[in-house]
Amino acid sequence: MEQILLDFDLRVMAPELVIVSAAALLSIIDLLLKESRSRKVIGWFGLAAVVLAGVFVAMAFGHEPYQILADTYRIDSFSLMFKAILLAGTAGVFLFSLASGKEEWKSREGEYYYLLLTALLGAMVMVSSADLITLFVGLELLSLSSYILVGIRKERGEANEAAWKYVVLGGVSSAFILYGMSFAYGLAGSTNLFEISRRFAEGMGGSGHLFIYLSLFLMMVGFGFKVAFVPFHMWAPDVYQGASTPIAAFLAIVSKTAAFAFIIRVLLVAYSPLMSDASWMEVVSWMLMIVAALSMILGNTIALRQTNAKRLMAYSSIAQAGYLVVPFATIGLVPFDLFPSMLFYLVAYLFMTFGAFVVIEFVTKDRGHGGISAFAGLSRRSPWLAAAMTLFLISLAGLPLTAGFFGKFYLITSTLFNNQEWLAAVMILTTIVSYYYYFGIVRQMYFLPPYSDQKVPVPWLATIAILLGVGGTIGLGLFPEPLLTFIGELDWTSVLSIASSGAPQ
Amino acid sequence: MSFQFSGEFIAFFILSVMAICGAVFMINATRVIHMALSLAFTFFSIAGIYLLLEAEFLAVIQILIYTGAVSILMLFGIMLTKHKEEEQPSISSWHSIISFCATGALFGLLIWVIYRSPLVSQAPQKAAATVGQLGGSVFKQYVIPFELTSVLLLVALVGAVILAKREGKK
Incomplete structure (x- = not known):
């Protein structure tokens, strides 16, 4: 019997419904508020909606995998875990935006907040669907909202340039993804990932074999742009520099996480028949490993020459994307080993990147330019701020007692476990290279004379945001066990299984 | 591979040449309005190809939305905004050589895959949609x-x- 939307239990969609209704409501509130009124209330309301959605996601853990309308929407451990990361990241970005004041967006503050919500909605849909159409619509919703958020400070030339580059390259990458998807659909005759996987399994070894690889290749090129792997990373530094810092943090954390979830889902579900094939190891795995190695090498070496703090963070995030690709490249051997190491790294990355961006925002704003020299003598002006920044940088560099250390440690051990010694060697060497530029900032803070004696003004909201970042970075660094056991206990095989669609319990 | 010179093939040939020409003109034109018109031309030819594939509904939608709405909107947008005729700085020849090589490689890859693995197509179910x-x-x-x-x-x-x-x- 054909099913319609109302046959399903819509309570599982609660997080998305909260976000979409908050976005709709906020756009109306924005309209009704007097023009002179501050739009901060909209930001607070948006933050509340994100937190509420987070509560719903937390309550849904342990739920049976469930799907609506032929997997156009599904929840399983995979989507819940990623959704939790996305929501945490967006909540942080909201806090950050509320702290950094309204002069950034002038009269467009209301729009700024609800576009953040729609971007989040797109990201959440991307992680909780197993249908190409929904995945693509979610991706476009996220991308389109991000283009606008990057260009929203339209008075500034650099923001316009960044938005332009982002729109053009984002459009190209979407075209590549769509082209790849069209080959997958043409071969399988369905947009459902499980159905595609079934048809691919039948088609392997036949004449369609090359087409399967072609579709995968095209999709990976598109994703490469979205995640900013190395051959397709050129946009990232310009966009991070031109966008306001909260948005740069949003792109580095939320967009990247959603794009990763998208690739994993498509690879693991639709292209799983390829993994049993010898050519997976020979072609795809190698391709990914080379991309990962290139991202780590180029990201870290180009970062050495950067003098702008946000550009430096952009190159550092390209390198981090390289580290994150590693578990995927070695996926064919031990599939479910992938999740714990990768998700731990993502969570650690969230805290440390977020914290670093918040500190950068207030220090560079105080100095009036975005150069690294803005950090000169910070330890004498605001010792606590300097200490927090040092912690984030140490964590990004991957030294012990921080979240970043365990993140890298698990990635490297899982790579060694998969017998890819050369890749582990690249990871370790590039990490050592990265010490140079991370400690360049530390050197500025502790060993150079300050340009003024005044404290760097940090609003209380930003203090909370920094404390959250510090808490997460140290907490995961000292006690990684709870999160690891939690991730380890989740039922990752549910990603691959057909979910029930019957009546809820 | 042998071609049969049926009416369908001739129509496909003409339509695809039109579509490609429109796209090439769009890239090479210097005035925005010429670009918009060549794009409309391409959209129109693609509608013709849909018609050949017996996707009548899609063809009608293509004409209505793309050739009609999108192109007209673009023309309005162009006419209602100010345009300074600017000489674009010419892109360095290195740049164009590299992009030519990259696109050429992609094209070669696609064509290679398509010709390496001919798909055995079943007769399409007509009037299915x-x-x-x-x-x-x-x-x-x-x-x-x-x-x-x-x-x-x-x-x-x-x-x-x-x-x-x-x-x-x-």
């Missing part, structure tokens, strides 16, 4: 992405307004 069925699947199976598309359109609208709005009073 009526407008009614299309509507049914959009509003039944694909209702979630459909609703999301409306959010997407809203976002695009809001974005267009805030980016294009002139802020007078300060």
Whole structure:
């Protein structure tokens, strides 16, 4: 019997419904508020909606995998875990935006907040669907909202340039993804990932074999742009520099996480028949490993020459994307080993990147330019701020007692476990290279004379945001066990299984 | 591989040449209005190809939406805004050589794959997709992405307004 939307239990969609209704409501509130009124209330309301959605996601853990309308929407451990990361990241970005004041967006503050919500909605849909159409619509919703958020400070030339580059390259990458998807659909005759996987399994070894690889290749090129792997990373530094810092943090954390979830889902579900094939190891795995190695090498070496703090963070995030690709490249051997190491790294990355961006925002704003020299003598002006920044940088560099250390440690051990010694060697060497530029900032803070004696003004909201970042970075660094056991206990095989669609319990 | 010179083949040949020419003109034209017209031309030819593939509904939609609405909107946009005729700085020859090589490699790869593995196609089931069925699947199976598309359109609208709005009073 054909099913319609109302046959399903819509309570599982609660997080998305909260976000979409908050976005709709906020756009109306924005309209009704007097023009002179501050739009901060909209930001607070948006933050509340994100937190509420987070509560719903937390309550849904342990739920049976469930799907609506032929997997156009599904929840399983995979989507819940990623959704939790996305929501945490967006909540942080909201806090950050509320702290950094309204002069950034002038009269467009209301729009700024609800576009953040729609971007989040797109990201959440991307992680909780197993249908190409929904995945693509979610991706476009996220991308389109991000283009606008990057260009929203339209008075500034650099923001316009960044938005332009982002729109053009984002459009190209979407075209590549769509082209790849069209080959997958043409071969399988369905947009459902499980159905595609079934048809691919039948088609392997036949004449369609090359087409399967072609579709995968095209999709990976598109994703490469979205995640900013190395051959397709050129946009990232310009966009991070031109966008306001909260948005740069949003792109580095939320967009990247959603794009990763998208690739994993498509690879693991639709292209799983390829993994049993010898050519997976020979072609795809190698391709990914080379991309990962290139991202780590180029990201870290180009970062050495950067003098702008946000550009430096952009190159550092390209390198981090390289580290994150590693578990995927070695996926064919031990599939479910992938999740714990990768998700731990993502969570650690969230805290440390977020914290670093918040500190950068207030220090560079105080100095009036975005150069690294803005950090000169910070330890004498605001010792606590300097200490927090040092912690984030140490964590990004991957030294012990921080979240970043365990993140890298698990990635490297899982790579060694998969017998890819050369890749582990690249990871370790590039990490050592990265010490140079991370400690360049530390050197500025502790060993150079300050340009003024005044404290760097940090609003209380930003203090909370920094404390959250510090808490997460140290907490995961000292006690990684709870999160690891939690991730380890989740039922990752549910990603691959057909979910029930019957009546809820 | 042998070609049969049927009417269908000739029509396909003419339409695809038109579509490609339109696209090439669009890239090479110096005036925006010429670009918009060549793009409309390409859209129109693609509608013809849809018709050849017996996707009549798609062909009509293509003409209505792309050739009609999108092109007209673009023309309006061009006419209602000011344009300075600017000499574009010529792109360095290195740059164009590299991009030519990259696109050439991609094209070669695609063609290689397509010719290496000829797909055995079954006879397509004709008249399988009526407008009614299309509507049914959009509003039944694909209702979630459909609703999301409306959010997407809203976002695009809001974005267009805030980016294009002139802020007078300060």
